[in-house]
Amino acid sequence: xxxxxxxxxxxxxxxxxxxxxxxxxxxxxxxxxxxxxxxxxxxxxxxxxxxxxxxxxxxxxxxxxxxxxxxxxxxxxxxxxxxxxxxxxxxxxxxxxxxxxxxxxxxxxxxxxxxxxxxxxxxxxxxxxxxxxxxxxxxxxxxxxxxxxxxxxxxxxxxxxxxxxxxxxxxxxxxxxxxxxxxxxxxxxxxxxxxxxxxxxxxxxxxxxxxxxxxxxxxxxxxxxxxxxxxxxxxxxxxxxxxxxxxxxxxxxxxxxxxxxxxxxxxxxxxxxxxxxxxxxxxxxxxxxxxxxxxxxxxxxxxxxxxxxxxxxxxxxxxxxxxxxxxxxxxxxxxxxxxxxxxxxxxxxxxxxxxxxxxxxxxxxxxxxxxxxxxxxxxxxxxxxxxxxxxxxxxxxxxxxxxxxxxxxxxxxxxxxxxxxxxxxxxxxxxxxxxxxxxxxxxxxxxxxxxxxxxxxxxxxxxxxxxxxxxxxxxxxxxxxxxxxxxxxxxxxxxxxxxxxxxxxxxxxxxxxxxxxxxxxxxxxxxxxxxxxxxxxxxxxxxxxxxxxxxxxxxxxxxxxxxxxxxxxxxxxxxxxxxxxxxxxxxxxxxxxxxxxxxxxxxxxxxxxx
Amino acid sequence: xxxxxxxxxxxxxxxxxxxxxxxxxxxxxxxxxxxxxxxxxxxxxxxxxxxxxxxxxxxxxxxxxxxxxxxxxxxxxxxxxxxxxxxxxxxxxxxxxxxxxxxxxxxxxxxxxxxxxxxxxxxxxxxxxxxxxxxxxxxxxxxxxxxxxxxxxxxxxxxxxxxxxxxxxxxxxxxxxxxxxxxxxxxxxxxxxxxxxxxxxxxxxxxxxxxxxxxxxxxxxxxxxxxxxxxxxxxxxxxxxxxxxxxxxxxxxxxxxxxxxxxxxxxxxxxxxxxxxxxxxxxxxxxxxxxxxxxxxxxxxxxxxxxxxxxxxxxxxxxxxxxxxxxxxxxxxxxxxxxxxxxxxxxxxxxxxxxxxxxxxxxxxxxxx
Numbered sequence: 001x002x003x004x005x006x007x008x009x010x011x012x013x014x015x016x017x018x019x020x021x022x023x024x025x026x027x028x029x030x031x032x033x034x035x036x037x038x039x040x041x042x043x044x045x046x047x048x049x050x051x052x053x054x055x056x057x058x059x060x061x062x063x064x065x066x067x068x069x070x071x072x073x074x075x076x077x078x079x080x081x082x083x084x085x086x087x088x089x090x091x092x093x094x095x096x097x098x099x100x101x102x103x104x105x106x107x108x109x110x111x112x113x114x115x116x117x118x119x120x121x122x123x124x125x126x127x128x129x130x131x132x133x134x135x136x137x138x139x140x141x142x143x144x145x146x147x148x149x150x151x152x153x154x155x156x157x158x159x160x161x162x163x164x165x166x167x168x169x170x171x172x173x174x175x176x177x178x179x180x181x182x183x184x185x186x187x188x189x190x191x192x193x194x195x196x197x198x199x200x201x202x203x204x205x206x207x208x209x210x211x212x213x214x215x216x217x218x219x220x221x222x223x224x225x226x227x228x229x230x231x232x233x234x235x236x237x238x239x240x241x242x243x244x245x246x247x248x249x250x251x252x253x254x255x256x257x258x259x260x261x262x263x264x265x266x267x268x269x270x271x272x273x274x275x276x277x278x279x280x281x282x283x284x285x286x287x288x289x290x291x292x293x294x295x296x297x298x299x300x301x302x303x304x305x306x307x308x309x310x311x312x313x314x315x316x317x318x319x320x321x322x323x324x325x326x327x328x329x330x331x332x333x334x335x336x337x338x339x340x341x342x343x344x345x346x347x348x349x350x351x352x353x354x355x356x357x358x359x360x361x362x363x364x365x366x367x368x369x370x371x372x373x374x375x376x377x378x379x380x381x382x383x384x385x386x387x388x389x390x391x392x393x394x395x396x397x398x399x400x401x402x403x404x405x406x407x408x409x410x411x412x413x414x415x416x417x418x419x420x421x422x423x424x425x426x427x428x429x430x431x432x433x434x435x436x437x438x439x440x441x442x443x444x445x446x447x448x449x450x451x452x453x454x455x456x457x458x459x460x461x462x463x464x465x466x467x468x469x470x471x472x473x474x475x476x477x478x479x480x481x482x483x484x485x486x487x488x489x490x491x492x493x494x495x496x497x498x499x500x501x502x503x504x505x506x507x508x509x510x511x512x513x514x515x516x517x518x519x520x521x522x523x524x525x526x527x528x529x530x531x532x533x534x535x536x537x538x539x540x541x542x543x544x545x546x547x548x549x550x551x552x553x554x555x556x557x558x559x560x561x562x563x564x565x566x567x568x569x570x571x572x573x574x575x576x577x578x579x580x581x582x583x584x585x586x587x588x589x590x591x592x593x594x595x596x597x598x599x600x601x602x603x604x605x606x607x608x609x610x
Numbered sequence: 611x612x613x614x615x616x617x618x619x620x621x622x623x624x625x626x627x628x629x630x631x632x633x634x635x636x637x638x639x640x641x642x643x644x645x646x647x648x649x650x651x652x653x654x655x656x657x658x659x660x661x662x663x664x665x666x667x668x669x670x671x672x673x674x675x676x677x678x679x680x681x682x683x684x685x686x687x688x689x690x691x692x693x694x695x696x697x698x699x700x701x702x703x704x705x706x707x708x709x710x711x712x713x714x715x716x717x718x719x720x721x722x723x724x725x726x727x728x729x730x731x732x733x734x735x736x737x738x739x740x741x742x743x744x745x746x747x748x749x750x751x752x753x754x755x756x757x758x759x760x761x762x763x764x765x766x767x768x769x770x771x772x773x774x775x776x777x778x779x780x781x782x783x784x785x786x787x788x789x790x791x792x793x794x795x796x797x798x799x800x801x802x803x804x805x806x807x808x809x810x811x812x813x814x815x816x817x818x819x820x821x822x823x824x825x826x827x828x829x830x831x832x833x834x835x836x837x838x839x840x841x842x843x844x845x846x847x848x849x850x851x852x853x854x855x856x857x858x859x860x861x862x863x864x865x866x867x868x869x870x871x872x873x874x875x876x877x878x879x880x881x882x883x884x885x886x887x888x889x890x891x892x893x894x895x896x897x898x899x900x901x902x903x904x905x906x907x908x909x910x911x912x913x914x915x916x917x918x919x920x921x922x923x924x925x926x927x928x929x930x931x932x933x934x935x936x937x938x939x940x941x942x943x944x945x946x947x948x949x950x951x952x953x954x955x956x957x958x959x960x961x962x963x964x965x966x967x968x969x970x971x972x973x974x975x976x977x978x979x
Contacts, residue, residue, distance in 0.1 A: 571687045578694040581726070582684060583646050585694075585701035589639020596647035 024114075024531070025121045028070035032178030033186050035075055035121065036060070038114035039172055040191075041482060043079035044198060046170065048421070051222055054201040055080040055169075058191065060180060062208045070179040072126045073208065075118075078171040083136040093119060093132050093172070094146040094155020115172070116148075122176035123148055129158050131173040138168035180208050186485055188213060192435075193476060193483035197423060197518060199431045218434050219427045230369045232415040233379075233406040234453025235523070238399050241406075244367050245357055245391045252316055252354060253293045255300070260308055266294045269308075276307045296354050299347035303339055304328070321352050357392030360385050360402075370413040379409050407453075415455035417448030420520045422457045423481065428516070432463050436514060439465030439562075442554040446547050451539035456521035458543040462551040464513045464558065472513030473497055477534075479524040484532050492536035493517045496544045505552045506559035515551075517544060575602055628707055631753050634746050635704045642697065651685035654696065657744045657886055664885045666930040671878075671893040673885040675744070691728075695738045696745070698727045703742065703753035710774045712794035714758050715739065744886040751797055751844055761845045762789035762815075764822050765833030767856075768802040771795055787822055789836065797844045801855050807831040808973070809852050811895075813839060813864040813873055817953050817964070824965040830973060833858070841877055846890045849877060853892050860892050861976050863969075866900030866910065867950035868922045871940060879931055896979045897936070898972040902943035905951045908968070911958055912949035919950065936979075 024034035040056055047054035056079050063072040084092055093116070119130045130148075135141040145159040180187075184207065191205045195215035200222045205213040231240070253259055264270050267282050267290075274282065283290070283298045290298070301311060303326050317327045317336060327338045341348060358366070361376040371379070380387040383405030385398075394402065422445055429443045443461040450456065468474070477484040477493050484491065497515055507513060525535040534540065583598045638654070645652035656679060657663070663676040684693045702721065706713055713721065719735040722728070729735040739750055746753070767783040773795045780802065783790050790796060810832045812818050818836035821827075827834055833852065837845055852858045862877055864870030874897030880890050905912055915923075923945045926932050932941055944950070956964035 574687055574690055578690050579646075579684065581694050582642065582652065582697050585697040586639045586642040586646060586652070589635055589697075589701055589704055590643040591636060591639075592643055596643050597649075598646040600649045601646065601651065 025117060028125075028177050028179040029182040031118075031121055031125075031176065032060075032073065032075070032180060032183045033190070034114070035118035035174065035176060035178075036077075036187050037190060037482070038118045039075070039077035040194065040203075042115050042172075043077055043081060043170070044194075044201060044481070046081035047079060047201070048222070048225060050082045051225060052081055053217065053220070053222055054198070054203075056201060057204045057206075059206045060178075060187075060208050061206075062180070063175065065208065069181045070177055072128075072175055073178045073180060074173060074175050075122075075178075076171060076173040078169065080167065080169040083134040083168055083170050084132075085136060086134075086142045089132055089134060089142060089144050090146055090155040090157055093130055093144070094148050094157075095153050118176070119174055120148055120150070122174035125177035126175040128175035131171075133171040133173075135165045135168050135170075138166065139164065141165035189485055190483055191215065193478075193485070194481075196431045196435050196476070196516075197428075197478045197481050197483065199423075199427045199434075219430060221427075223421055223424055223427065226419045226421040229416050229419040230367060232370060232450070232453040232455070233364070233368050233409065233412050234450070235415070236368075236403060236406050236453065238403040241399055241403055244363075245394070252300075252319060253296060255297060255311060255314075255316060257312060259293075259297065260312055263294050263297050264308060266290060267298075273309070274307065276301070276305055279307060292354075295350055299350040300326070302345065302347045303341045303351075305339075319351060319355055321356060352390065355392065356390035359388040359390060361387045363391045369416045375411060378411060379405070382409050414448075415450040415453060415522075417455040417457060419522055420448065420455055420457050422459050422520045423518060425459070428459060428461050428518070432461050432514075432516065436463050436468050437466040438463035438468055438514075440555065440558045442551045444547050444550050446543045449539055449543050451525070451537045454521050454523045456519060456524075456540060456543070458540070458547050459518040459520070460544070460547040460551055461516040462514070462548075462555055463516075464507075464511065464555060466512070468512040468514055470510040470512045472511045472515075473502070473507075474514045476514060476516045478516070478518040479526075479531070479534060480520055481518070482531065484534070486532040490527060491533040492541055493519075493534065493544060495536060496541060496548055499545075500548060500552065502552075505556040506563065507555065513555075515548070517547075519544075627752065628710075631707050631746070631748060632704065634748070635700055635707075635753075638700060638745070639704075651683055652693075653681050653683035653685070654693070654745060655679045655681055656741055659740070659744060659886060661882075664882050668930075670888070670891075671931075672880040672888070672891045673882045674888070675886050692738065692741075695722075695727055695729065695735070696741055698722065698725055699735075699738050699742050700745075703755065706754035707752075711754060712773075713755050715755065716758055718755060740883075740886070747886065747888070749843060749847065749884075749887050749889060751794075751847060754794070756794045756797065756844055757842045759838060759842050760791040760793060761838040761842055762791050762818065762836045763796070763833065763848070764789035764818070764835075765804070765806050765809075765827045767804040767806065767833055769796065769799040770802055771799050773798060783833070784827060789818065789822065789834070792835075792842070792845050792848055794844075797847060801851060804833065804856055804858070805831065806833045806858060809833045809835060809849065809858050809860045811835045811837050811841065811849060811860060811862045811877060812953075813837055813862075813870060814953055817863075820961070821965065824962060826965055826969065829965075830969070837862075837873065837877070840873055843884070843890055846877060846880075846892070849895070850890065850892050853894060859976070860895040861973070862895055862897045863899055863953065863972070864897070865950070865952050866902065866905055866912075866955070867915070868919055868926065868941065868944050870900065871897065871937070871944070872922075872926065875931060875937065896976050898976050898979070899968070900951055900953060900955075901936070902940045902947060905947060905949065908956070910951040910955040912947070912951045912955070915944070915948045915950055920945070920948065 025031040036058060040058060043056045044054050056077065059076040061074045063074060095116070122128065122130065129145040132144045132146065133141055140162055143161045143163070144157060147156040147158060149156050188205070191203055191213055192215070195201065195203045199219035200217050202217045203215045207213065267279070267286055269279070269282065280302060287295070300316065304311070313331045315329045315331070317329055319326055324341045324343060325338050326341050327336055330337050341351065357363070360380050361373060364371045364376040364379065365373055377387050383402060385402070425443045425445050429441055432438065432441050432443070441461065441463045443459070446458045448455055448457050475494060475497055477491060519534060519540065525537050525540070527533045527535045579598050579601055583595045587595050642652040657675045658678045658680050659675065663678045664673055665676050667674045682689050682693050682696065684690050699718070702718065715736050716732060718739060719729055719732040722735060739755060743750055763783055765784055768780055769783065770778060770780045776795065806827070808831065810821070810826065812821065812834065815836050815838060818834060821834050826832060835845065835849065841849070849860055853860050860877070862874040864873050874895070877892055878895040878897070879893060884890055900910070904910065923941060926941055932938050953964065956968055
């Protein structure tokens with residue numbers, strides 16, 4: 001920032017401190033619930049990433065049980081995940097916006113931001129540090145006590161000890177102001193519903209009243225982990241492109257003695273002094289194995305026509321690609337000199353790539369999914385750029401134009417769904433059966449689809465009867481394996497369920513009936529930052545509708561079968577009730593003493609019905 | 611024949627009637643018993659009472675049921691319930707008849723509950739009663755189920771009760787000026803003798819009382835019957851017996867409107883509702899007034915007909931019984947006048963005008979009808 005005094009940069013910590021209700025920390029009830037969620041989800045994500053069957057233990061304890069709510073609680077979440085390296089712990093738990101989840105794939109949380117928010121909230125309300133215990137090897141354990149310097153967004157380590165342990169994993173403990181009497185039922189629901197959608201995890205919850213809720217895993221296989229993939233062009237914005245260009249661009253390296261030594265070594269010439277031509281020969285042979293930096297130095301040498309001896313006596317001043325000039329300072333002559341660079345030279349491209357970035361087509365094919373060379377050229381034409389346009393030379397305006405065109409171009413293939421990790425039909429069905437013991441279950445996983453460049457998959461389940469309470473449909477909503485418990489009313493799933501005419505599917509009255517929906521995506525279109533309800537994107541709504549229709553038809557088939565069975569039973573009861581009465585009346589009418597033998601009629605009826 | 615012998619003969623007839631009913635009930639019961647015992651689902655054939663099966667019989671001069679009948683089977687689960695209800699009613703009617711006890715439509719409805727037979731409401735049980743009438747081709751009075759509503763009778767008529775506890779006891783029906791209510795005991799009583807030469811059925815209780823006060827019974831040698839609007843079936847049975855057994859002509863006096871005309875018609879030729887029964891009509895009964903033409907002739911005060919009155923006129927015009935004679939003529943005049951008069955309209959010319967002036971004229975006229 002050039003204008004110095006008018007603007008004070010605020011740290012991310014400060015920003016979140018003043019906007020904490022955005023992230024779900026608006027009051028003690030909601031904050032306790034959100035903190036639980038963030039830590040549990042981080043633990044599950046960490047295990048998922050390493051393919052570890054999660055064992056998560058959640059403990060909430062009141063600091064002073066006799067005080068009325070809201071009051072300070074100690075919240076601890078332990079897992080058996082990979083743990084965090086010693087050197088990363090202070091940054092990971094003591095700064096905001098430090099995380100490992102920036103890649104594009106499905107995960108419960110995006111950046112691990114929520115957990116730091118919880119830590120921040122705890123610190124604000126109780127002024128107690130976060131206690132982190134971590135072991136990455138199952139032998140030694142780091143224990144940290146960390147406070148967060150909100151202004152500087154920096155960790156303050158109060159204590160750091162190491163000790164022996166027998167368990168790998170992470171334990172995070174914070175002290176925060178909460179209201180368990182109000183948040184308790186939601187937290188218990190959360191744990192319960194999480195264990196349904198995470199059947200391969202064992203989740204234990206010790207609540208402040210001394211109750212233990214234990215949900216053992218009932219699926220032994222962890223679903224295949226999602227792969228990290230490049231972004232889809234439809235899901236991109238200017239800022240993202242800018243960041244990608246920076247990643248793809250390089251400075252001309254400083255050519256000092258250390259660098260020259262490195263180049264000599266990489267070319268296998270540490271001990272040999274070769275002529276310029278011989279060096280070039282050698283470089284050509286070894287080109288494939290050379291690092292980018294070394295290649296740039298060799299390219300420069302090709303234009304300077306210098307050997308290592310001469311090279312050590314100059315300093316590169318400027319590479320003017322447009323005028324094809326290379327200028328340098330010659331220490332020997334103490335003056336600036338200029339050489340032409342020949343665009344026909346094979347080394348020309350190496351240099352221009354370095355300072356001007358890649359050509360547009362290369363940029364597109366290398367850094368996005370679903371773009372091949374043909375599509376890239378077609379797109380360049382569509383967007384009004386030369387295919388060889390260097391990314392480093394894009395003006396702001398051109399970047400906006402590029403970004404807009406990427407959104408609008410319709411010939412890109414649909415996003416790659418391999419970055420998604422749906423639960424799968426089998427574990428979902430198993431979960432439903434275990435949790436509800438229903439009379440009827442059906443599940444479906446819809447094929448992958450996409451909205452705005454983000455792939456998504458909808459999984460749904462439906463169950464009827466058994467232990468399910470009447471008054472349904474009860475809807476259990478999940479997004480990326482997170483149960484969504486708040487703000488049900490405005491959710492797209494609810495909309496789709498409510499639009500359904502259940503009478504058409506033979507579901508009437510107050511049915512004992514549940515619907516589970518699970519939306520997996522690299523980006524769930526939450527309506528708010530609190531991650532509680534999903535916005536109604538038409539593509540998502542369509543998939544939900546199709547999924548629900550499929551399941552409803554199955555339910556209808558079951559219901560009519562059930563209806564027939566009930567009818568048959570009802571009829572059998574009818575005969576059992578009335579035939580004896582008819583017998584009784586006819587006996588008296590006919591002046592008989594003994595009832596007629598009508599038993600075989602009832603038996604016969606049974607045979608007819610079955 | 612001496613009166614005592616005559617009475618004896620009648621008594622025998624009453625017993626025969628009872629035996630008749632019991633016999634039919636037993637026959638049906640035995641069939642059903644056999645079906646059950648042989649492992650067959652019992653069924654009953656019930657003459658259809660749907661509109662399409664109700665036809666007018668010109669010879670009998672009444673509506674009768676056609677040939678179509680519905681089978682009610684205990685095999686059919688949707689008919690099982692009503693089949694059982696019908697069986698229960700037969701069983702109940704059997705007991706009533708055997709023990710000479712009386713019941714009413716309402717009483718039947720409530721009695722069902724003691725036998726674990728459910729009726730949704732009284733109209734359902736009423737329907738089953740009509741079903742049984744149709745199966746047996748006998749009016750419910752024959753199996754001792756009587757209407758709730760009571761009409762009354764007054765005049766010199768000796769009767770002898772047949773109901774238990776009163777057997778042989780006689781009564782003269784002119785002993786009590788309020789008249790005698792036509793209930794089960796009177797309906798089943800034997801008709802011994804009378805000095806009357808005619809029966810006057812009158813639509814309204816108020817006029818009935820006036821007629822008693824004015825001694826119409828003595829002045830015109832008549833038996834006066836108050837039908838209380840549309841004559842109940844027991845009253846129609848009694849009218850028929852007075853005509854058939856005592857040889858008395860029946861005349862009917864009603865309000866001067868289309869409903870009054872139809873009250874007379876039902877006494878004469880029955881109703882579509884009772885098309886399954888043949889013992890309720892008095893084909894020789896005569897309607898003597900108040901006619902539509904009387905309204906003009908006697909300059910009676912009138913009120914305009916309502917929409918439904920007029921609609922009723924048009925409905926009756928389609929009825930085969932209204933295609934000739936005074937029935938057609940008066941109906942046409944009602945439609946022309948679009949006005950109606952009550953029996954009480956004669957009060958305009960004095961309270962006794964109706965008995966002093968109108969009635970004698972009409973009785974005279976009746977002879978020529």
